[in-house]
Amino acid sequence: MESQSFTLDNEDWGDVFANYSETYSFDQGAVPCARSVNTESVNTAMAVMYSLVCLLAMAGNVLVMIVILHNRRTMSSTDIYLLHLAIADVLFAITLPFSAADVINGWLFGDAMCKIVSVLKEVNFYSGILLLACISIDRFLAIVYSARTNKLKNQFLTNVVCGGVWLFAILLSLPILVKGVFRPPDSERILCYEVLDGKSSAKWRVATRFLRHIAGFLIPLSIMLFCYSVTINRVLKTKGFQKQKAMKVIIAVVLAFLICWLPYNITVFIDTLIRSKIINETCEMRNPLDKALFATESLGFLHSCINPILYAFIGVKFRRNLIKILVTKGIIKQGPIVKYGRSVSTTSESGLTSTTI
Numbered sequence: 137m138e139s140q141s142f143t144l145d146n147e148d149w150g151d152v153f154a155n156y157s158e159t160y161s162f163d164q165g166a167v168p169c170a171r172s173v174n175t176e177s178v179n180t181a182m183a184v185m186y187s188l189v190c191l192l193a194m195a196g197n198v199l200v201m202i203v204i205l206h207n208r209r210t211m212s213s214t215d216i217y218l219l220h221l222a223i224a225d226v227l228f229a230i231t232l233p234f235s236a237a238d239v240i241n242g243w244l245f246g247d248a249m250c251k252i253v254s255v256l257k258e259v260n261f262y263s264g265i266l267l268l269a270c271i272s273i274d275r276f277l278a279i280v281y282s283a284r285t286n287k288l289k290n291q292f293l294t295n296v297v298c299g300g301v302w303l304f305a306i307l308l309s310l311p312i313l314v315k316g317v318f319r320p321p322d323s324e325r326i327l328c329y330e331v332l333d334g335k336s337s338a339k340w341r342v343a344t345r346f347l348r349h350i351a352g353f354l355i356p357l358s359i360m361l362f363c364y365s366v367t368i369n370r371v372l373k374t375k376g377f378q379k380q381k382a383m384k385v386i387i388a389v390v391l392a393f394l395i396c397w398l399p400y401n402i403t404v405f406i407d408t409l410i411r412s413k414i415i416n417e418t419c420e421m422r423n424p425l426d427k428a429l430f431a432t433e434s435l436g437f438l439h440s441c442i443n444p445i446l447y448a449f450i451g452v453k454f455r456r457n458l459i460k461i462l463v464t465k466g467i468i469k470q471g472p473i474v475k476y477g478r479s480v481s482t483t484s485e486s487g488l489t490s491t492t493i
Contacts, residue, residue, distance in 0.1 A: 182434060183236040189441050190232035196444030197222040197229070203457050213294040214274050220298045221267045225440040228260035232437065242325030247317045250328035258309035259302075260440070261397070262352045266301045268393060269356035272363035280370045308352045311344040342412040349408065353401050364390050392446050396439035400432035 200222040204215050211219075231253045234245060243250060316331040330341070368387070407425060409415045462468045 179239045182239045185434065186232045186236040186239070186437065189437055190229045190236075192441035193225050193229035193232075193444075196441055197225045199458075200444050200454075201226075203454055203461065206461055207457050211291060213290050214271055214278075216291065216294045216298060217267050217271045217274065220301070221264060221271075221443060224260045224263045224267070225443055227256055228437075228440050231256050231260075235437075238328065243317055243328040244326070250315055250317055251313050254312045254315045254328065255306075255309050258312045259305045261436070262305035262308045262348075263301055264439070264443075265353060265356045265393070265397070266305060267298070268389070269359045269363075270297060270301065272360045272367075272389075276363035276367050279367050305352075308348050311341070311348070314341070342408060345404070345408045345411075349401070349405055353397075360390060360393070388446050388450075392439065392442050395435075396442065397436045400429075400436045403428045403432045 201219060204211065204219045204222075207215075234249070234253045237244060245253075314330050315328055318327045318329045318331050319325070320327065403425065406415070407429065410417045410421070410425070415421075459468070
């Protein structure tokens with residue numbers, strides 16, 4: 137059998153390509169965005185800031201814990217909430233040295249510590265806002281309704297509520313356990329990052345994020361805004377020299393939380409919308425969003441060292457108890473406490489200081 141062969145000359149190849157009409161579309165979404173990396177000076181500045189916040193948060197919140205526990209027999213419900221809030225901030229402060237090292241050299245502490253540190257940060261945020269919501273309810277009941285209950289019974293119920301807050305905060309934080317060590321292909325730095333594969337995993341992450349946005353932020357924030365708005369209205373109608381001071385404390389409480397954490401939560405919510413494909417992702421959007429997440433999260437970290445100032449240092453009862461401790465230890469003379477005691481007794485007559493703040 138004779139084999140047949142054929143060849144194509146240049147003219148034939150031209151006919152082939154001339155008749156080939158299939159086209160390819162270029163999917164920009166399939167092209168990975170070049171990751172935006174902070175400069176060395178920015179990373180150094182952030183590491184210094186994290187270290188300072190760690191020191192201030194540890195010192196301030198430990199001092200709050202000492203003062204509150206020194207007067208445990210007379211603790212009000214708000215004292216208990218503030219004690220747990222200080223504990224949450226101390227636990228968060230412990231994670232800041234890891235964050236400082238991370239921005240300089242990447243994550244060097246392994247997969248297990250990545251999960252532990254991430255969970256501690258999440259628990260701090262959720263326990264913090266939930267405890268603030270509890271404080272707002274406590275002040276609302278004490279000032280608006282002049283609620284009075286048996287002290288021992290009230291302390292027991294408050295401790296039960298705090299236990300529920302910690303449990304709920306831990307449950308809301310469990311999804312962050314998907315974080316693990318990850319080395320991007322275009323970098324030598326190891327990251328502590330969300331590691332998820334598959335469409336179902338991505339959907340699960342979006343679902344849990346929406347749950348955390350609603351249950352861990354929007355609902356507690358709504359409670360705070362309602363309680364404090366009614367409380368402020370009541371304080372303005374109450375005669376007494378302490379009413380303006382009480383109103384300023386309440387406004388400072390709300391503003392401090394909003395300034396520190398609202399930008400981060402808005403940014404995370406936008407990131408959630410992008411991950412759920414509700415908003416189309418582009419490199420022009422992804423890179424600024426990553427920078428915004430980094431910046432707003434750092435702003436939120438500051439709240440842990442602001443809390444002692446807002447909830448304790450400007451509080452009448454706290455300053456009085458702190459001065460008592462300093463006098464007992466012989467650090468200061470007894471004179472200031474006598475003078476301060478007069479203002480405290482006057483304050484109690486106003487009926488507005490049924491809480492620690």
